[in-house]
Amino acid sequence: xxxxxxxxxxxxxxxxxxxxxxxxxxxxxxxxxxxxxxxxxxxxxxxxxxxxxxxxxxxxxxxxxxxxxxxxxxxxxxxxxxxxxxxxxxxxxxxxxxxxxxxxxxxxxxxxxxxxxxxxxxxxxxxxxxxxxxxxxxxxxxxxxxxxxxxxxxxxxxxxxxxxxxxxxxxxxxxxxxxxxxxxxxxxxxxxxxxxxxxxxxxxxxxxxxxxxxxxxxxxxxxxxxxxxxxxxxxxxxxxxxxxxxxxxxxxxxxxxxxxxxxxxxxxxxxxxxxxxxxxxxxxxxxxxxxxxxxxxxxxxxxxxxxxxxxxxxxxxxxxxxxxxxxxxxxxxxxxxxxxxxxxxxxxxxxxxxxxxxxxxxxxxxxxxxxxxxxxxxxxxxxxxxxxxxxxxxxxxxxxxxxxxxxxxxxxxxxxxxxxxxxxxxxxxxxxxxxxxxxxxxxxxxxxxxxxxxxxxxxxxxxxxxxxxxxxxxxxxxxxxxxxxxxxxxxxxxxxxxxxxxxxxxxxxxxxxxx
Numbered sequence: 006x007x008x009x010x011x012x013x014x015x016x017x018x019x020x021x022x023x024x025x026x027x028x029x030x031x032x033x034x035x036x037x038x039x040x041x042x043x044x045x046x047x048x049x050x051x052x053x054x055x056x057x058x059x060x061x062x063x064x065x066x067x068x069x070x071x072x073x074x075x076x077x078x079x080x081x082x083x084x085x086x087x088x089x090x091x092x093x094x095x096x097x098x099x100x101x102x103x104x105x106x107x108x109x110x111x112x113x114x115x116x117x118x119x120x121x122x123x124x125x126x127x128x129x130x131x132x133x134x135x136x137x138x139x140x141x142x143x144x145x146x147x148x149x150x151x152x153x154x155x156x157x158x159x160x161x162x163x164x165x166x167x168x169x170x171x172x173x174x175x176x177x178x179x180x181x182x183x184x185x186x187x188x189x190x191x192x193x194x195x196x197x198x199x200x201x202x203x204x205x206x207x208x209x210x211x212x213x214x215x216x217x218x219x220x221x222x223x224x225x226x227x228x229x230x231x232x233x234x235x236x237x238x239x240x241x242x243x244x245x246x247x248x249x250x251x252x253x254x255x256x257x258x259x260x261x262x263x264x265x266x267x268x269x270x271x272x273x274x275x276x277x278x279x280x281x282x283x284x285x286x287x288x289x290x291x292x293x294x295x296x297x298x299x300x301x302x303x304x305x306x307x308x309x310x311x312x313x314x315x316x317x318x319x320x321x322x323x324x325x326x327x328x329x330x331x332x333x334x335x336x337x338x339x340x341x342x343x344x345x346x347x348x349x350x351x352x353x354x355x356x357x358x359x360x361x362x363x364x365x366x367x368x369x370x371x372x373x374x375x376x377x378x379x380x381x382x383x384x385x386x387x388x389x390x391x392x393x394x395x396x397x398x399x400x401x402x403x404x405x406x407x408x409x410x411x412x413x414x415x416x417x418x419x420x421x422x423x424x425x426x427x428x429x430x431x432x433x434x435x436x437x438x439x440x441x442x443x444x445x446x447x448x449x450x451x452x453x454x455x456x457x458x459x460x461x462x463x464x465x466x467x468x469x470x471x472x473x474x475x476x477x478x479x480x481x482x483x484x485x486x487x488x489x490x491x492x493x494x495x496x497x498x499x500x501x502x503x504x505x506x507x508x509x510x511x512x513x514x515x516x517x518x519x520x
Contacts, residue, residue, distance in 0.1 A: 028203040029144050033137045034161045036100055036196050038168065039189055040130040041161070044072065045169030047123075048300055049319050050182040052308045057182060058116045061238065062305070062437070062475075068429045069301060070230055070423045073122045075127030078223030079421025081412045082134055082216065082272045087136035097197050098139060099132030102191025111186035122186075135412060140180025148295040167326035174319025218263045218271040225256030226420055233427035238434060276413055284500030285397040288349060289417040291493035292390060294425020295356060295486040297361070299383060301426055302433070302479045303376070310472045311372060321372060325384035332388020345393035346501045352393075353494035358486035364480045368472045386490075397501070425489060437474050437480035444470045 047054075047068060087095040106129055110122030110232055176184040232249035239246060261307050264270040277283040300322075307313045336348045362379035370376065398414040448470045449457060 026110075026144060028199070029140075030069045032196055032203055033140055033144075035192070036096070036133050036137045039100075039192050040076075040103065040134045042172065043189065044069070045167075045300070045322075046173035046185045046188075047072075047169075047171030047269045047313050048304050049170060050177045050185045051301070051304055053177055053182040053315070054119070058113065058119060062430075062433065062478075064116065064234065064238070064422065064425050066154065066234060066301065067116075067120045068123060069297065070234075070426060071123035071129040072130070072299070073419045073423045074227055075124045075414070076130045076134075077127075077222060077416045078226055079128055079131035079219050080416050080419065082219035083131040083133070083135050085269075085271065086132065092136045092140050093254070094381065096133055096136040097200050099129050099134075099136060100193050100197045100200070101129075103129030103133060104190050104197075105129075106195065107186045107189035111183040119357065136483070138209030149465055167323055170319040170322045170326075171316075172319075174316035175316075177315035180207065189412065189442045202436045218260060220258035221256055221263055223412075225253050225260055226423065228256055229253035230423050230427040233424075233431045236431050236434075242246055268514065272416075273411065278312075281397050281501055281503055284496050285394050286413060286417045286497045287500065288353065288390070289394055289398075289414055289494065290421035290424075291489045292353070292356065292387070292394075292419045293421030295360060296387065297422035297426040298362065298429035298482055298486050302429070302482050303380070306366065306479050307372065307376065310368060310476060311370070311376075313372075321376070322380075325380050328381050328384035329391070330387040332385045333392050334388075336389050336392040340392065340396070344503055345396055346497060346503055348389045348393045349397075349497035349501060350494055352386040352389030353497055355389065355488050356383050357386075357487045357490040357494060359386065360385025360483045360490060363483045364487070366476060366480060366483075368476050370476075397503070425486070429485055432485045433478035437442040437478035440474045440477035443475055 051065060051068060054060065054068055055062070060068070083095075083099065085407070104124055106122050106125035110126065112121055113119035113122055173185050176182075176188060218253070228249050232246055232253060234292065235243060235246040235249055243245075261274075264272050266273050277286065303320065303322075307318050308315070313321060332352070336352075359379040359382035362382065363376075367373050
C-alpha cells in the first residue's frame with residue numbers, strides 16, 4: 006500500500022466536496038460490511054445448510070473454511086494487485102466476483118458446489134477488502150479527514166459481525182438459507198455501479214505479484230486443514246489423511262523457500278524478526294483458533310440442542326458483540342497507563358476461562374444458565390486483546406510496510422481460524438464417536454422396533470441420544486479451544502516485552518490499516 010500517492014493526482018484534494026467523498030466512503034464501507042458480515046450471516050444458517058445439502062457435522066466446517074482459507078491466503082496478494090493494476094478497477098472486479106460467487110452459492114445443489122462457491126467468495130473478498138482500505142488513502146488527505154474515514158471503516162468492520170447475526174437469522178427464518186448468499190448479489194451490483202461513478206483511480210506502481218507464493222501458501226493450508234477434517238471422519242491412518250498432511254508439508258516448505266527468494270514476497274518473513282510483532286501474530290493465531298470454533302459449535306448447540314430458531318439464535322449472540330466493544334473501549338482508555346501487555350495476558354486468560362466454562366454444557370443446559378455467562382467472559386477477553394494486538398502489529402514498522410504488517414495480522418486471523426476450526430472438528434468427531442459407542446447400546450435397549458429400523462436406515466439417533474452425542478463432542482472441542490487461548494496467554498506473558506513508557510513511541514507508528 007502506497008501512502009505517498011498524491012490525492013490531487015488521483016482526482017481529489019482529500020476534502021469533502023459536496024457529497025463526493027462522502028459517497029466514496031459509503032461505497033468503500035458498504036463493501037467492507039458485505040465482506041465481514043458474510044462469515045456470521047452464514048454461521049447462523051449452518052444447521053439448515055447441513056440439512057438441506059446433506060453435510061456431516063465434520064464436513065460442514067468447510068462452509069466456513071472454504072471462505073476463510075482463500076480470503077486469508079490471498080489477502081496480501083489482493084492488496085498488491087490493487088497497487089500494481091489500479092485500486093479502483095481491482096476493487097470493482099473483487100466486488101463483482103464476490104457477488105457472482107454468492108449467486109452460485111445460493112443456487113448450489115450439493116455440498117461440493119457450495120464449497121466451491123464459498124472458496125470463490127473468499128477470492129473476491131481477498132481482492133476487494135484490502136483494496137477498499139487502500140482506497141481511503143487515495144481518496145482522503147492525511148489528517149482529520151482520513152482519520153474519520155478510517156474510524157468509519159473500523160466501526161463498520163466491528164459492526165459487521167452483529168449485523169450478520171441478525172440478518173442471517175431473519176433471512177433463514179423468513180425465507181430460507183439460500184438467501185444469506187443471494188442477498189449479496191444486488192448489494193455487490195449496486196456497490197460496483199456506484200464505484201464507477203464516485204471512486205477515483207489510483208496511480209499504478211511497478212511491482213511483482215508473487216502469485217506463486219500466494220498459491221503455495223493457500224494450497225498448503227488447504228491440504229493441512231483437509232488432513233485434520235479427514236482424520237475426524239476416517240481416522241489418522243487413512244491414506245488420504247496421511248497424504249494430505251504430506252502434501253501440506255511439501256507445499257508449505259516450498260512456500261517458505263519461495264518467500265525467501267522472491268524480491269517482493271507476499272509474506273515478508275522479516276516481519277517476524279521483531280520479537281513483539283512475532284509474538285503478536287502468534288497470539289492472534291491462537292485467539293482465532295478459538296474464536297471460529299466457539300461460534301461454529303455454539304451455533305449448532307443453540308439451534309440443535311436448545312431448539313432456538315435462526316432469528317432467536319442471532320439475537321442470542323448479540324451480547325458478545327456488545328461486550329467486545331466494552332472490552333476494547335476499556336483497553337483503549339487504560340493503555341496509556343498500563344501498556345498493551347497486561348491486556349494481552351488478561352484478555353487471553355478471560356477467553357480461556359470462558360471456553361473452560363462452556364465445557365460444562367450438557368443436554369440440560371439453558372441459555373441464561375450455561376451459555377450467556379461464559380460467552381460474555383469470552384467476549385470481554387476478545388475486546389481486551391484486539392486493540393493491543395493491532396497496536397503491537399504496527400509498532401516499529403516503516404511507512405512503506407505498514408500495509409504488509411496489518412495484512413499479516415488479518416491473514417493470521419483468517420488462516421488461524423480455519424486451522425483451529427479443523428482441529429476442533431477433529432476433536433469433536435473423535436469425542437462424538439466415543440460417546441456414540443455408549444449411547445447406541447442404551448438406545449437399542451429401549452427403542453421400539455420402528456425406532457431401531459429408522460436408526461439402521463439413517464445411522465442417526467433420535468433425541469435425547471443424538472443431543473448427548475453432539476453435546477459431548479462440543480464440550481471436548483471447547484477444552485482444546487481453551488488450550489489454544491492459554492497458549493496465547495503464555496506467548497503474551499513470555500514473548501511480549503514492552504513497557505508503558507514505550508507506548509508513545511508505539512502509537513506514533515501508524516494508524517491501523519486493517520481491521
